[in-house]
Amino acid sequence: MALGLGGCASEGAGQPVAPSRAASAADVGGMDALVKAAQAEGRLNTTTLLPHWASYGALMDGFAKKYGIQVVNDNPDGSSQQEIDDIKRLRGQENAPDVLDLGDSFAQSAAREDLLAPYRTVVYDQIPSSQKDGKARWVNSYGGYVSIGCDASRVATCPVSFNDLLKPEYKGMVALTGKPATAGSAFAAVYAAALANGGSFDNIQPGIDFFAELDKAGNYNRANASVSAIAGGQTPIVIEWDFLNLQHADELKKSGVQWKVSIPFDGSFSQYYAQAVNKDAPHPAAARLWEEYLAGPEGQNLRLVDFARPVLMDAMAKNGTLDTALADRLPTVEGTPAFPTEAQLAKAHETVRTNWPTAVPD
8 A cells, every 4th residue: 555655755844734624635734734633533434335246345444454443334235326326415413424436427417516526636646537536525436337247157148248138038138237317337237228229328218228128128127136036036137337247147056046247349439437525524534534545555456356446556556555456357348338428417317317217117
């Protein structure tokens, strides 16, 4: 972590401020002062962090061991929208979330509602401009590509494109993880489907129309995809982030499931997940220290363990801190990923909120 946390040139500059007002480690007197303040708080409240999702189990354990700070993770199966709801509902309470992990559209929504505290980690300037808020209210940490996972032991021929998913042999098989209006991964699946069906970053409606067609064909499966649902045969085909589907492949071997993963060639869509500090965090120093930990080489390399792509992968490859053995396991993707703008994401999110319930009713 030395490269990620130790080299803040402005440490000690100016009069230190309270952690709740700090926009950088330098503001509280440097990293040593931030660590001391966080250890005095002794606790970090996280929320909706599944241990198997992008190495969060190892990250929470690593943070707790490194700093002696208790990590309390609430509602591990929750969604991005529930995180936002929780910081409003629990404002001023000791058990309110200190930090958030959000899909970009949800992070932007939370920023617009003035729910997030600006904070620049030591490596903030190294993060690509397309992967962070210009006011430092959120920064992306990791991401992946929308992919199709398939149980080859139950499906004769696994689909490799969105168009394939409409075939009659996939009746009742195709599932998402969560609902597009509230879960970032399901929202991304709709965006990818839009790109595969004549849509664009400006027009997500073809993705909604695709799932309506999938539902009409009887292929859409409303069960919430999970490892247990896959192992039990409830969700033989899952549209999900590649880092989760790839991890499922390892997890499901012991259940005899042959889980195959492909990135659909007709709808390649990549997105990253944002980290943010609750403006009213009950443990403001621990919250900011957590952001530093996730952004440092230790935290970024841990993302790779569960196949997530760290946002600083290119920078780390250049400075020699990247775990290349882990990075080499990632699937190759053709071309350079493009990302929707904040305005495009906001418009797409509102379109899904408005039109999905009618097009694909529960």
